Every structure is written in C-alpha cells, then in structure tokens.
Amino acid sequence: MKITEEIKISDNGFVFNSKTGDSFNLNPFGLELIKQIAEDKDFESIRDVMLEKYDVDDLTIEKDFYEFYALLKYHQIIAPGDPLDFK
C-alpha cells in the first residue's frame, strides 16, 4: 500500500495527481485515512487507531476502508503492487 510519487495532498483535503492531471476532494475522514496510508501503515494498525478515536465498529471500518482503497487504486493514487512479489 503505497501512495504514488506524483500525488500531492494538501492539508485541507485537496489531492492532485501530476501524472494524470486529475484533482480530487477528500472529506475529513478520507483525508485522515489517506495520510495514514501515506505513512505506510497497514490496515490493521489504521483500523485500531480509528476504532480508538471514532464511534464506529470494526466491520464498518473494514467495509469502508476497502471501498475507499479500491477507489484510490482506480484513480491511480495508490501504486500498484509488484505482481512478481513471489520472486
């Protein structure tokens, strides 16, 4: 899980992808999540932080996280993993 190098994220939730020219808006929770992903945290540790801080259950976090993650991949914000990671 790595944010692509070309991605720039501002503190107010604006995201710019200099590779594709696309720009995005994040809501506050999306911003918090993407910052943690940028810090190279894995899902389990992100979940634990969120459960500690927010009034939410683990299944909702998991469902929403993977939906958000799929969107980040779709928008090329997250770098694709190495398909040859078994080498």
Place this chain on the structure above:
Amino acid sequence: MSKLKYEKPVISKITAGVPNKFGLPAKQRIISEIDGIPVPDLMEEYGSPVFVLSEKTIRDTYAEAKQAFETRYPKVQFAWSYKTNYLDAVCNVFHDEGSWAEVVSGFEFEKALSNGVNGSNIIFNGPEKSEEDLTLAINNNACIHIDHFDELYLLIETTRKLNKKARVAIRINLDAGIYPIWDRFGFNYENGEAWNAINRIMLADNLEMIGLHTHIGTYIMVASAYAIAASKLSNLYMAIHRKFDHWLKYIDLGGGFASKNTLKGAYMPGSETCPSFDEYAEAISNAIISSEIPHENLPVLFMETGRALIDDAGYLLTTVLANKRSTAGRRTMVIDAGVNLLFTSFWYNLGVFPSKEVSTHVEESTIYGPLCMNIDVIRDAINFPSAKTGDQLVIERVGAYNMTQWMQFITFRPNVVMIDLEGKAHIIRRKENLDSLQSFEVKPNK
C-alpha cells in the same frame, strides 16, 4: 473521553463539466414523514417496501383542478380514470369528491359498479369492448365511447338483440399540433372519418348520441394543444346541430395532463416545466367559450385527468440493501423496490430522498432494484448522499400507474397504505402471500 462522530471516507474527482446554471441544491431534501406519520413508523408497521398514499394530497389536488376549471367554465364534470389507480379506496375518494368513473374494460366497469357508481355516471372508453361488456354498459345506461366502426356495428347489433337504446359518444383523434399524433384511438377528424361515423350513429335507431370525446395523448406539456382539440370538437358540435338539429350533452377532452415528475432526458425538472391546472383550464375553456357555440347551449365539459390528480399523492418507502462500486468506480446502491413495482421509472427520473439526515457528501450514483435482472434500474444517475445498508428512503410521485401496472415477479407485491384526513394509516391493499398467489394455480390431476 467520548469518541468522535464517524463518517464514511470519501474521495471525489473534481470535474469541470458543462456549466450548469442550477448547480447542486444547497441542502439535500429529506422526507422524514408523510402526513405527520414518521417514515420509520410506517415501515415498522407495514414492512418494506410499502406504498403510501395521502388522502389529503388527493383531495387537495382534486380541489385545485376543480377550482381551475369551475372558475373558467360553467359546467365541468371530472371522471376518475380507473386505469391510473383503481384501488377501491382511491376510487372512493374521487367518487366522494364528485367524480364519475372513466373505465376502459369490463373489469374496470364492474369495479366501478361495485364501488357504488351509478351506471349512468360511467364513461366507457377503450378499444376493447366485447358484446358482453357492451351489454353490461347498455343495461346500466353508461356513456359508451365508440372507438372504431367494428365496435359501432357490434353495438348496433347488441342494442337490437336487447331491444334497448344505448347512450353513445365517439372518440375522435385529431392533429392538435403536437408530436406524436395519437391516431390509434377513435375516428380521425381531419380526413372526415369522424363525420362519417357521426352520420351513421345519428341514423341508428337505438343509439342516442350525447357527446364527443378525444384523448390527444399523455404527459402533454403544451396547454395550447388542448385549445386546438377543444376548438375542433366545438366545430363538430356545431356541425351536428346544424345538420341534425341536435344539441349534444358534452365534450370530453380526455386526460393527459402532465404530473410534476421529470421525464428522462428533460433538462429542467417537471415541477418547473409542466403547465398548471390553471393553464390547461384556461386553454380549454377559452377555446370552447370563444367558439360558435351559443352560451345557452354550451356542453358539459368532461375531464378524465388521472396522472396529474394522483401522482403526487403516492410514495414508495424502501430500504437500502447494499452499496457497491462498479468496475468504473461509480457508486451504486441496491434498494428493495424494483421496476416491477415502479413501472413509471422507465420514463421518469423519479425523486428519491433519504428519510433522515445523512452525510453531506453527495456523489453521482446509480440506484438498482433487487431483481435479478439487468433492466432493474430505478435511477441511472442521481446525486445522492451516502446511505448505509438498512437506511430508509422515500420515492415520491408514484401514485399514478404503478399500482395498476405493477408486476408480481420473484417476490410479493407489498402493502399499500392510505393515510386518512385524521392522519391515521390504513392498509388498503394487503401484501400478497404464497397462499393468495397459489390460489389461482391448478395442478393437473394425473
């Protein structure tokens, strides 16, 4: 320390689309109650999905239409279009308000009689009238609107067999300046077919010609089309008087007034673009009053308005089953009401609203029904806030046609509830069950 309020994480692409002078509404509209009853209470009591009809809205809309016509024309009579919604409770509200019944089949005719409508207050339209249907209509002294020559001759034959007179009008199709011209119902005005039919009827011993009828189309967004139709019928009305020294009793302009729903592909919402009852009434009344017809011989004006009188009174309450992302990243949502219940979703962009405060984040979404079929799409594209599984939504303006054209498919048709003027809810059609559906089936004996 209390925890912070959670909100689903969202990322949305910024797109510079075609400039839109309307923009997005500043605040998502919410429908939390219907006639004072909270949506969750209705769904807890009557299940999900559930159709809810507001008696107050029906009566208020009817009063508005009636006032629009009666302040412009001296003799107006509405006839409730059964095919639009023939649930007995709905029909009885209209009959209670003074509406006659407008029916298009033997089944609807019998339903009107069973609702206590006097046979002479039933208008019998439609292209399908069997000898049995015509006999029922003649015996009940109904106004039979003849659709084609075959029906005319069948009617003459039936009156001879019964040795009774039938009260008739003819259905006329005409060019009212709008496209498409509905020429499939009745006799054509412009090519003289209608005049030929009138002459044949006037010569028939057992037929008493009492009116002229036209139905120019449905969801007519131009009031002036009715003015053209009314003026052509007024010409025929005078021509009949001149040739036969006979004053007809009425002119019937049919239905077709648009409701406030928005047609698919429309740029502006229907609530902004559709003519008001006042505009329709002004066009029709003015055309008849300013025709050659002397004031003392003005016909009764019949209106068979259906859609515009009932659409606003109907709601469908539904529950979110799932949220998904399409392969293209688009948000999609599955709800528990499909196109089998919402026939009008094929031509309208139905309004779908949350029943409580939800996220302020709005995203273009597709709303699917629960059927295992690809065509089951309630909205192709709607800006909608994120809703969770189990959230309750309200679909508005579904009172017309959905409760008559619905299909029993895969699951049971739901409860239909009416909220009366005192704010009490009553089931007016029970949810189907396995027994009720299987009662029609017969297993062959081996």
